[in-house]
Amino acid sequence: MIYLDNNATTRVAPEVFDAMRPYLTDTYGNPSSAHSLGRQMKSAVERAREQVAELLGAADASEIVFTSCGSESDNWAIGGFLEQNPTRRHIITTRVEHEAVRTLCEHLAEIGCEVTWLEVDGSGELDLDDLRRALRRDTGIVSVMLANNETGVLFPIDEIGKVVRENSDAVFHVDGVQAVGKIPIDLKEFDVDLFALSGHKLHAPQGVGALYIRNGVKLPSFIIGGGQESGRRAGTSAVPNIVGLGAACELARTTNIDGHESIMKLRNKLEDEILQTIPNARLNGTADRAKRLPNTANISFEYLEGENIMLHLDKAGISVSTGSACHSTTRESSPTLRAMNVPYAAAQGSIRFSLGRYNTEAEIDQTLKVLPEIIGKLAEMSPYDEQLKSLYAAHGRSINS
Amino acid sequence: MVGLLPDLFRASKSGIITSMQRNATQTEELFFDPKHVGEATEPSFIGRSASFQCGATLRVSLHVDDAARITEAKFKAAGCSVLVASASLLMEQVVGKTTGEAAALGQQVAALREKLGALPPERSECPAMVCEALVAAIQKYSDTAREEWEGDEALICTCFCVSERTIEREIQARGLKTIAEVTGACRAGAGCRSCYPLIEDILEEVNGKW
Numbered sequence: 001m002i003y004l005d006n007n008a009t010t011r012v013a014p015e016v017f018d019a020m021r022p023y024l025t026d027t028y029g030n031p032s033s034a035h036s037l038g039r040q041m042k043s044a045v046e047r048a049r050e051q052v053a054e055l056l057g058a059a060d061a062s063e064i065v066f067t068s069c070g071s072e073s074d075n076w077a078i079g080g081f082l083e084q085n086p087t088r089r090h091i092i093t094t095r096v097e098h099e100a101v102r103t104l105c106e107h108l109a110e111i112g113c114e115v116t117w118l119e120v121d122g123s124g125e126l127d128l129d130d131l132r133r134a135l136r137r138d139t140g141i142v143s144v145m146l147a148n149n150e151t152g153v154l155f156p157i158d159e160i161g162k163v164v165r166e167n168s169d170a171v172f173h174v175d176g177v178q179a180v181g182k183i184p185i186d187l188k189e190f191d192v193d194l195f196a197l198s199g200h201k202l203h204a205p206q207g208v209g210a211l212y213i214r215n216g217v218k219l220p221s222f223i224i225g226g227g228q229e230s231g232r233r234a235g236t237s238a239v240p241n242i243v244g245l246g247a248a249c250e251l252a253r254t255t256n257i258d259g260h261e262s263i264m265k266l267r268n269k270l271e272d273e274i275l276q277t278i279p280n281a282r283l284n285g286t287a288d289r290a291k292r293l294p295n296t297a298n299i300s301f302e303y304l305e306g307e308n309i310m311l312h313l314d315k316a317g318i319s320v321s322t323g324s325a326c327h328s329t330t331r332e333s334s335p336t337l338r339a340m341n342v343p344y345a346a347a348q349g350s351i352r353f354s355l356g357r358y359n360t361e362a363e364i365d366q367t368l369k370v371l372p373e374i375i376g377k378l379a380e381m382s383p384y385d386e387q388l389k390s391l392y393a394a395h396g397r398s399i400n401s
Numbered sequence: 402m403v404g405l406l407p408d409l410f411r412a413s414k415s416g417i418i419t420s421m422q423r424n425a426t427q428t429e430e431l432f433f434d435p436k437h438v439g440e441a442t443e444p445s446f447i448g449r450s451a452s453f454q455c456g457a458t459l460r461v462s463l464h465v466d467d468a469a470r471i472t473e474a475k476f477k478a479a480g481c482s483v484l485v486a487s488a489s490l491l492m493e494q495v496v497g498k499t500t501g502e503a504a505a506l507g508q509q510v511a512a513l514r515e516k517l518g519a520l521p522p523e524r525s526e527c528p529a530m531v532c533e534a535l536v537a538a539i540q541k542y543s544d545t546a547r548e549e550w551e552g553d554e555a556l557i558c559t560c561f562c563v564s565e566r567t568i569e570r571e572i573q574a575r576g577l578k579t580i581a582e583v584t585g586a587c588r589a590g591a592g593c594r595s596c597y598p599l600i601e602d603i604l605e606e607v608n609g610k611w
Contacts (some may be wrong), residue, residue, distance in 0.1 A: 385477070
């Protein structure tokens with residue numbers, strides 16, 4: 001199995017599993033309990049909090065609150081702010097956010113909030129002047145992702161944070177789910193108030209996330225109940241998962257220094273060879289690799305349908321994702337690609353390759369061997385013969401060769 | 402291989418309905434190794450369909466012999482796994498059939514859906530697209546065949562070779578009022594339905610005179 005879907009989820013790292021194992025077997029107890037078992041659990045949670053804070057470059061571990069997932073963190077950040085500030089109902093976000101933010105903001109717009117949607121250009125990038133113009137005195141919260149889950153395009157949150165600070169009193173929330181563990185982050189250097197992350201995107205198990213809440217930012221509890229997480233998030237702490245998240249952050253911090261480089265080298269090889277050798281392949285998202293995650297390549301195979309490509313790759317033992325309408329329950333192609341004005345026939349054939357720490361060069365070579373055969377076979381089947389013929393002819397080839 | 406198409410085989414994977422499971426296996430094989438991909442030998446008759454919702458497109462081409470029998474049925478598709486499997490299945494069914502028999506199959510979307518196994522609701526339009534393209538291709542054939550017809554009596558329904566005279570006679574003898582009644586009486590219009598406007602004209606003409 002060649003797993004190239006690490007933006008969807010990642011394998012739990014053996015180091016993470018080893019760290020969790022005691023808390024799934026011999027070491028148990030409720031961290032809220034006062035006895036020694038409870039205290040032991042409590043200290044495991046606090047150690048994990050420090051590990052997360054360190055990876056994010058938070059000024060203090062107390063700025064990290066554990067949640068159940070990235071979506072909870074995003075919902076809490078935006079929903080919690082609005083609960084606290086019911087009169088500041090102007091929200092600014094982007095067209096290409098993850099559903100956890102996008103669908104929430106659509107919902108908030110329906111129930112009386114005013115949402116300004118920032119557009120992206122064909123490369124998937126924002127125009128910060130749009131943001132400057134959108135900011136108002138009553139703007140409550142600005143929510144922008146750090147890395148796009150589909151294209152890997154990075155938004156300049158350092159600059160965005162400055163623009164927000166200079167032009168408004170708005171709180172700045174960053175959905176960092178797709179970026180944590182993939183690029184270095186140093187939150188104390190940025191004007192970021194809230195920052196969401198999810199464990200399973202960086203080799204921790206599913207079911208754990210965190211929200212960074214900058215010291216001094218007030219956010220009411222989203223889950224009401226006991227006094228866990230210093231009264232900020234009720235519910236018994238998921239100690240094994242939290243320990244896993246901590247260990248995953250530690251692993252990312254200590255090993256990804258060159259890990260990013262080696263993943264990027266493999267991604268570049270995959271991307272370059274596909275774009276050079278497959279005539280109907282085109283890159284989605286900026287070609288400037290400094291502005292993209294090192295692990296992601298979103299490539300459209302024009303005039304083909306993505307689910308077909310995905311299933312043929314799956315049969316060949318290679319896991320990827322597609323932005324095709326056929327694969328979504330809404331029967332619409334990816335909103336991110338549509339926001340980038342990717343032509344319909346290209347959005348339909350989009351495939352996301354997202355690499356991870358366990359991919360090898362042999363796996364990339366195998367993918368590069370299998371993929372052209374699949375694309376060739378599907379090109380022969382496509383009713384867009386004329387368009388494909390001319391694309392192939394431009395490469396000095398015919399579809400059947 | 403069963404279960405590789407996860408959405409498609411949700412129901413069949415539960416193992417409750419074994420015939421569905423059999424169909425699902427066949428559907429999966431048809432997707433990975435589709436039959437009848439390409440273009441029929443010229444002269445061919447082409448039908449197209451497309452979904453504005455999901456963006457899928459399909460082209461069917463047929464080669465038909467002098468006895469109105471389909472000798473080749475080919476398709477090209479840019480669409481989901483269900484579309485490809487549906488097209489492969491329907492093409493397989495219509496080869497060797499007369500255009501009338503094939504058009505009748507093309508009207509039975511539900512039967513095609515059933516042969517594919519348990520489809521999630523959002524995929525139920527994919528087999529319909531294939532039927533639409535097939536019928537459109539047969540209509541092209543029918544229009545041509547009608548124009549080229551050199552018999553004594555004008556040919557109306559090319560699928561079932563029903564002449565204008567026969568339809569007029571049936572309308573007069575039985576007092577027919579609707580196309581459905583004409584189809585019930587003499588099969589005219591039971592195939593690709595390209596003759597519907599012509600039958601409508603005959604109905605008006607005869608019943609007007611009556």
